[in-house]
Amino acid sequence: MQTETQIKIIIADDHSIFMEGITALISSDKISIIANCKNGQEVLDILKNTKVDLVISDINMPVMDGITLTSKLKKLYPEIKIIILSMYEEKYIIKKAIAAGADGYMSKNLGKEEILKAIASCIKGEKYISKSTTKFKQYITKTIHNKLTNIPLTNREKQILQLIIKEMENGEIALRLDISKRTVETHKKNMMLKLGAKNTVGLIKIALKNKYFDN
Numbered sequence: 001m002q003t004e005t006q007i008k009i010i011i012a013d014d015h016s017i018f019m020e021g022i023t024a025l026i027s028s029d030k031i032s033i034i035a036n037c038k039n040g041q042e043v044l045d046i047l048k049n050t051k052v053d054l055v056i057s058d059i060n061m062p063v064m065d066g067i068t069l070t071s072k073l074k075k076l077y078p079e080i081k082i083i084i085l086s087m088y089e090e091k092y093i094i095k096k097a098i099a100a101g102a103d104g105y106m107s108k109n110l111g112k113e114e115i116l117k118a119i120a121s122c123i124k125g126e127k128y129i130s131k132s133t134t135k136f137k138q139y140i141t142k143t144i145h146n147k148l149t150n151i152p153l154t155n156r157e158k159q160i161l162q163l164i165i166k167e168m169e170n171g172e173i174a175l176r177l178d179i180s181k182r183t184v185e186t187h188k189k190n191m192m193l194k195l196g197a198k199n200t201v202g203l204i205k206i207a208l209k210n211k212y213f214d215n
Contacts, residue, residue: 006030007123010046012037012057012069013085018108022056022085025112031119038062040069047077053123054081058108059088059097060189067100067193074101081122085115093193094129104128153191153207160187161207164200 009026011033013019023033034052037043041064043055055073059066070082083104084097094105103122106115107130114130121128153161156177163173170188174181188200197203 006032007054007119008032008034008052009119010035010037010043010052010055012040012043012055012061012066014038014058014061018058022115026115026119031116040064040066040072043069044072044076047073047080052080054083054119056083056085056119059084059086059093059193060186065189065193067096070097070100070102083118083122083128088193090194096193096196098127106130153194157187157191160184161191161204164188165204165208 007030009031011019011022013022013036016036016038019036019038023036027033034050035043035046037046039061040057043057044064055069057066057069064072066084066086070084073080073082081103082101083106084102085106085108086093086097087108088094089107097105104118104127106118106128110130118128118130159177160173163176168176170181170184173184177184188203191207192198192203195203195206197206
């Protein structure tokens with residue numbers, strides 16, 4: 001329960017400009033941004049000595065992603081609300097976030113008014129899914145498990161997976177496909193998020209089992 005008027009919030013996003021923009025956008029006499037973090041682990045470190053009401057987190061972050069943060073947060077600090085603010089709008093990712101314990105899920109394309117509405121709703125104990133993802137609200141009350149065969153990989157993701165199986169490292173894959181190493185790492189994170197893999201080995205096993213390379 002809150003004992004003060006201000007809602008205390010931590011924002012987690014590895015893109016500094018976006019994080020600073022959200023901070024400036026929602027800060028007011030009613031909302032206090034306690035800290036800006038670049039990954040989930042930084043959030044947990046701060047919470048060891050600081051009390052907050054809500055965490056707003058991106059999904060794709062280094063060290064600890066937003067889904068993992070959500071799961072850990074709900075186990076360690078169940079009273080703290082968490083809103084996922086992400087570019088991902090695919091139903092299986094939303095379901096994964098809700099299953100981990102997220103109180104809200106919003107698109108980064110939304111403006112100040114809806115972000116504030118989401119914060120208010122979650123603080124009251126309500127679930128909040130942004131308007132752009134309204135069609136997926138039904139999944140909150142249904143089974144959270146997806147058949148992996150219904151989760152598509154892009155052609156680029158398949159290319160990278162095939163090279164990973166050949167035991168090529170990120171730098172080698174980047175050179176082969178003429179893309180940056182950072183881009184390769186981002187694709188790998190996206191695939192692990194989509195398929196629920198914890199590491200590269202798990203990613204390969206899932207992909208092979210579900211015959212993603214059968215064309």
